[in-house]
Structures are given as C-alpha cells and as structure tokens.
Amino acid sequence: MNKIKKLLCLGIIVFAICLLLLPTPTYAHAFLQQSNPSENEVLTESPAQVTLQFNEPIQPAFHSIQVINPAGDRVDQDNTHVAKDRPSVLEVSVNPDLADGIYMIAWKAISGDGHPIEGTFPFQMGNSGGEAGPTTPITSSDFPRLDLIVIRWLLYLSMSFFIGIVCFYLFMYPANPKGNFLLPQRSRFLLWTSYIGIALSLLxxxxxxxxxxxxxxxxxxWSTVWLGEMIQHTSFGTVWIVQLLLIILMCGALVAVNRNQLSSRFRKNSTFVALVLGFGILLSKAFIGHAPTTDHQTLSILMDFIHLAAVSIWLGSLLALAAILPGEASLPTYRPDRKKVYFAVIRNFSRWGTILVLLLVISGIYASLQYIPTVYALFHTLYGQVLLMKSGLLLMMIGFAAFNLFRGKQMNKQLNRSIWIELSIGIIALVLSAVLSNLPTGMASPGPVQQSYKLDNGYRISLEISPNVTGNNLFEVNIHNAAGQEFTEIQQIRLTLTSLDMDMGKYEIIIPNNASTPFRKEDLISMAGRWNAQVHVLTNSLESWDATFTFRAGTD
Structure with missing residues (x-):
C-alpha cells in the first residue's frame, strides 16, 4: 500500500508540473474557415492584404501565404505573419494596384497539434473573365512517413519495455520485496537498452x-535556424524541452538503481522515481497527439495517458516474464520452490493484466468516440481502418492472456512460448499506434447524413445530406405519415443552416416541390465542422412543421 501511495503522490506532482509547463491544448488538423478575399471572389479594388482565418490557433512558425498573378509571379510582400491578438488569423501584405486577371493564393500553416496543412484557391481582379485554377484545400499525405513511424515506434517500444520491467520488479515480483539485491545483469541490460531507445527516439x-x-x-x-524556430515558436518544441529534462533526470535515477554502494531503501526510491519520470514522458506525449483536439481536453489527455501507460506496463511486463523471470537469479534454487514462485508471479501478473485490459478497453472506447464520429468513418477512413486492425490485435492479445492465465493455474510447465507470441503481437500493435498518432482522425470524413425526427402528430421528417463535405452537397428531405407512407402535399421546404463553431449568420436553402425530384436540392456547405440544420415544412393546407438536426460536415 505504501508503494502505491508513493507512486500516486509522485504521479500527481509530475502531472501538475506537466500541466504548468506544457502548452495549452488546441484542436488538431486546422482548416480554413474564412478568407479575404474569399474563394472565386471578384474584386474591383486591389486588396491591401490577404487574410486567412482558421478554426483554431495555428503555430507561429513555418507558415506562408503566396499570391500569384496570371503570369506566375508573386505579388505578395513576403511578410506572412500571425495577426496580433488573433492567433487563428494569418495575414500577408499585397503589392498595390493589382492588374485585372485571375490570381491564386497558395498557403501553408501548421495546426495546433503540429500537423502541416496547405491549400490554394483563386480570386479575380476586375471582370476580365478567364478560367480559375483548381481549388485544393489539402493537408500533407494522410499516411505518415516511414521515418516518423520508425522513430515513434522505437519510442513506444522502449517506453513499454522500460516502464514494464520497472513495474514488474516493484509490483509483480515477490522474491526481492525490499530491494536488498541489485537487479541481475540481464535486467540491467534491458533497462539501459530501453533507456537508450527512449533517449535516441526523443532526440x-x-x-x-x-x-x-x-x-x-x-x-x-541540421541548422540552428530551423531547429531554433521549432524550439522557440511551436508547442512541439516546448514539449520537447520538458521531455529532455525528464530524460536527464531518468538517467540519474537509473544510475542510482544500480549502485551497490547506496542503501537498499535509496535504490528502491530511485526505482519509483524512474517509473514516475517514465510516466511523465508518456503524459507529455499526450499533449502533442490527438487527445488535445477534443472538446473535453483534460479528460482526453488523461485517457490517452492511461491508454499509453496500460499498454506500456502490459508489454514490458510480458518481456520481463519471457526474458527475465525464467533465469532470475533471486529465485529459489530448490526446483519445487522455484516453480512455486514462478507461477505465483504469473498469477500476480494475471491480476494486474485484468486491470490493464479494463483500462485499455475503457480508454480505447473513449478515444474511438472522440475521434470516430460515425460508423461510416470507422470503416471508410484510414484512421478507422487502422484502429480496427489495432483492436483486432488487442483481442488476440487478450485471448493469449486468457490462455496463459488458464495454463498458469494448472502449474504444469512454463509459458515462455505463448508469452513470446503475446509480446510479438503487442509489438506489431505498437507499429499501428505509431501510424495512428499521425493520421487525421475520422472527424474529417463523417460520411453522409441520415437523420430523422418524429413530430407530435406522428409524422416523421428525414434529412439526408450527401456527401456531407465542404462544397456542393445534395440536400434531401422526406416526410412520412404515421402509417409510414410518403407525404407529398407540400408547398415548400426551407432548410436553414447555422454554424455551431463560429458566428456566420444563417444560410437558407429553399427546396420547392418539384414533381421529378421532390424535396431535393444541390447547395453548398461553406466550411467543415458542426452545424445546426432547421427544417421548416409548409404544407398545402398551410400547416407548418419544424424539425432541428445537428451534424458534422467533413473535408473529404
């Protein structure tokens, strides 16, 4: 119990320090909400500047706005900057007296979570005609680069091994409860190897x-200009400095753990400190991932940390069971006693494993609800598909864990082979975790809207929007009576769209009764995000029916 209290106290301290030092969370994968001039706008007077407004604050580094004239020359003054006191607005000055013609605006920026975004759109000076170039509001490639996957996988793997081995000795292995003995050579080698992997991947x-x-x-x-701008002007740089400090302190704690000249109590306390510092690194990762992108930022960061911590303890403990426990020097030499202690550790790990699986399931479901808005997004986005594969691997690990638990109760023979298989599956799952950490979430592709609302008179109003992305969409309203029959005695339907993310006023879409395509019309959704759609139905008998829907529009 004293061990748990110490760990909780140290954990609270590290969590508080991280909350104070790490940057304020923001929403991931920003998108352009408004611009001046707007897309395809025709101007009669030359603009003094171009202004882009995003749905969230953007990083004050690595951004640019270029204004290109019909001849392909830049006519901006190359002074792109974030507007003062408006961190979500990017501005650039434009040369005076622009000639008539079609101009292209090409912009680049960094989202609050560190993901690069970019896009282009045209505007026109005068009424000279001509054809505008293609509009491409895009982000960088959805699938992360190989170097990013490898480095993040190395970090996750090393963190798992380090934290899991430390937890194994602190909470699961009963043969050395007071830390009277130094860790065996293999354990020290694995800990230092894991530490080097953590330090290398973070650097x-x-x-x-x-x-x-x-x-x-x-x-x-490898230039102080680039690296200096990254450290000084981005949230990633701030988190990296905190991680660097934690890595240095972790090295000192790890040295103390393996010093024979120190007292057993000091070595034991140093082991706790090393563990808490490892948890601090995991917590810092949650501040630059997808967790800060949700409405409930603190809870999402906590859930992300719990998920990472549970995975790390599980996988690292599996490594300890497979690679350390069979040859652990402090086990009894008498074979029956050695076997008894071995299976006692297995049972102890199984109890921990039950808790860890429960935490993984709870935090995983929470994350899925935050990042996957619809069933469509789960099956039709890359993020959802990778998440399904990771969930499948997790189910396989749970299956092997149940098998090991059953075999452990029988106490027949060691479980090395099945433990190594379970560990191997977990290592593959970490690769998918590295991929997920840099994929756009499913929020960008919620899929078509299909909602219905039942009126007091028993009639049902249904709203369908397809494909439900920025730009042109097909809006369709259907009305059915209490018997489920289609109701067509309608003069007009008015659909009023209101953004729930910013004040843009109301946008009305009138859908007249057309015999060939009843209650259907193509129209625009101007931006991604959350919307309120109010459907007002006027019948032939001049009755009015109203229904309100909320939906999230995507970008792809």
Whole structure:
C-alpha cells in the first residue's frame, strides 16, 4: 500500500508540473474557415492584404501565404505573419494596384497539434473573365512517413519495455520485496537498452518534426535556424524541452538503481522515481497527439495517458516474464520452490493484466468516440481502418492472456512460448499506434447524413445530406405519415443552416416541390465542422412543421 501511495503522490506532482509547463491544448488538423478575399471572389479594388482565418490557433512558425498573378509571379510582400491578438488569423501584405486577371493564393500553416496543412484557391481582379485554377484545400499525405513511424515506434517500444520491467520488479515480483539485491545483469541490460531507445527516439523527434513542419529534408534540418524556430515558436518544441529534462533526470535515477554502494531503501526510491519520470514522458506525449483536439481536453489527455501507460506496463511486463523471470537469479534454487514462485508471479501478473485490459478497453472506447464520429468513418477512413486492425490485435492479445492465465493455474510447465507470441503481437500493435498518432482522425470524413425526427402528430421528417463535405452537397428531405407512407402535399421546404463553431449568420436553402425530384436540392456547405440544420415544412393546407438536426460536415 505504501508503494502505491508513493507512486500516486509522485504521479500527481509530475502531472501538475506537466500541466504548468506544457502548452495549452488546441484542436488538431486546422482548416480554413474564412478568407479575404474569399474563394472565386471578384474584386474591383486591389486588396491591401490577404487574410486567412482558421478554426483554431495555428503555430507561429513555418507558415506562408503566396499570391500569384496570371503570369506566375508573386505579388505578395513576403511578410506572412500571425495577426496580433488573433492567433487563428494569418495575414500577408499585397503589392498595390493589382492588374485585372485571375490570381491564386497558395498557403501553408501548421495546426495546433503540429500537423502541416496547405491549400490554394483563386480570386479575380476586375471582370476580365478567364478560367480559375483548381481549388485544393489539402493537408500533407494522410499516411505518415516511414521515418516518423520508425522513430515513434522505437519510442513506444522502449517506453513499454522500460516502464514494464520497472513495474514488474516493484509490483509483480515477490522474491526481492525490499530491494536488498541489485537487479541481475540481464535486467540491467534491458533497462539501459530501453533507456537508450527512449533517449535516441526523443532526440531524433525534434529534427524529424522540423523536417515535417518546415517541409525540408534531413540534410537541411541540421541548422540552428530551423531547429531554433521549432524550439522557440511551436508547442512541439516546448514539449520537447520538458521531455529532455525528464530524460536527464531518468538517467540519474537509473544510475542510482544500480549502485551497490547506496542503501537498499535509496535504490528502491530511485526505482519509483524512474517509473514516475517514465510516466511523465508518456503524459507529455499526450499533449502533442490527438487527445488535445477534443472538446473535453483534460479528460482526453488523461485517457490517452492511461491508454499509453496500460499498454506500456502490459508489454514490458510480458518481456520481463519471457526474458527475465525464467533465469532470475533471486529465485529459489530448490526446483519445487522455484516453480512455486514462478507461477505465483504469473498469477500476480494475471491480476494486474485484468486491470490493464479494463483500462485499455475503457480508454480505447473513449478515444474511438472522440475521434470516430460515425460508423461510416470507422470503416471508410484510414484512421478507422487502422484502429480496427489495432483492436483486432488487442483481442488476440487478450485471448493469449486468457490462455496463459488458464495454463498458469494448472502449474504444469512454463509459458515462455505463448508469452513470446503475446509480446510479438503487442509489438506489431505498437507499429499501428505509431501510424495512428499521425493520421487525421475520422472527424474529417463523417460520411453522409441520415437523420430523422418524429413530430407530435406522428409524422416523421428525414434529412439526408450527401456527401456531407465542404462544397456542393445534395440536400434531401422526406416526410412520412404515421402509417409510414410518403407525404407529398407540400408547398415548400426551407432548410436553414447555422454554424455551431463560429458566428456566420444563417444560410437558407429553399427546396420547392418539384414533381421529378421532390424535396431535393444541390447547395453548398461553406466550411467543415458542426452545424445546426432547421427544417421548416409548409404544407398545402398551410400547416407548418419544424424539425432541428445537428451534424458534422467533413473535408473529404
């Protein structure tokens, strides 16, 4: 119980420090909400500047707005900056007296979570005609780069092994309860190897993220200009400094754990400190992932941390069971006693495993509800598909865990083979975790809207919007009576759209009764995000019916 109290106290302290030092969370994968000039706008006077407004604050680094004239020359003054006191607005000055013609605005920015976004759109000076170029509001490639996957996988794997081995000795292995003995050579080797993996992956993460945000290669990134801008002006840089501090402190704690000259109590306390510092690194990762992108930011960060911590303890403990426990020097030499202690550790791990699986399921379901808005997004987005594969691997691990629990109760023979298989599946799952951490969530593709509302008179109003993305969409309203029959005695339907993310006023869509395509019309959704749709139905008998729907529009 004293161990748990110590760990909780240290954990609370680290959590509080991270909340104070780490940047304020923001929403991930920003998108352009408004611009001046707007897309395809025809201007009669030359604008003094171009202004882009995003749905969230953007990073004050690695951004640009270029204004290109019909001849392909830049006519902006190359002074792109975030507007003062408006962190979600990007501005650039434009040369005076622009000639008539079609101009292209090409912009680049970094979302609050560190993901690069970019796009282009046209506007026109005068009424000279001509054809505008294509509009491409895009982000960088959905699938993360190989170097990013490898470095993040190395971090997750090393963190899992380090935290799991420490937890194994602190909470699951009963043969050395007071830390009277130094850790055996194999355990020290695995801990130091894991630490080197953590340090290496964190050190490489700064130039890696710089190549992504600055859109440069590895050969160009080794410059104080690029790295300095990353550290000074981005949330990732702030988190990286905190992680660097935690890594240095962790090294000191790990040295103390393996010093024979120190007292057993000091070594034991140093082991607790090393564990808490490891949890601090996991917590810092939650501040630059998808967790801060939700409405309930603190809860999402906590759930993300719990998920990472549970996975780390599970996988690292499996490594300890497979690679350390069979040859552990402090086990009894008498074979029956050795076997008894071995299976006692297995049963102890199984109890922990039950708790860890429960935490994984709860935090995983919570994350899915936050990042996957619809069933359509689960099956039709890359994020949802990778999440399904990861969930499948987790189910396989749970199956092997149940098998090991059953075999452990029988106490027949050691479980090395099945434990190694369970561990291997977990290592593959970490690869998918590395991929998920840099994929756009399913919020960008919620899929078509299909909702219905039942009136007091028993009639049902249904609203369908397809494909439910920014730009042109097909809006369709259907009305059925209490018997389920289609009701067509309608003069007009008015659909009023109101953004729930910002004040844009109301946008009305009138759907007249057309015999060939009843209650259907093509019209625009101007931006992604949450919307309120009010359907007002006027019947031939001049009755009015109203229904209100809420939906989330996507970008792809």
């Amino acid at each position: 490489l993460s700064l130039p890696l993220q710089t190549t992504i945000d600055a859109r440069i290669g590895w050969s160009q990134v």
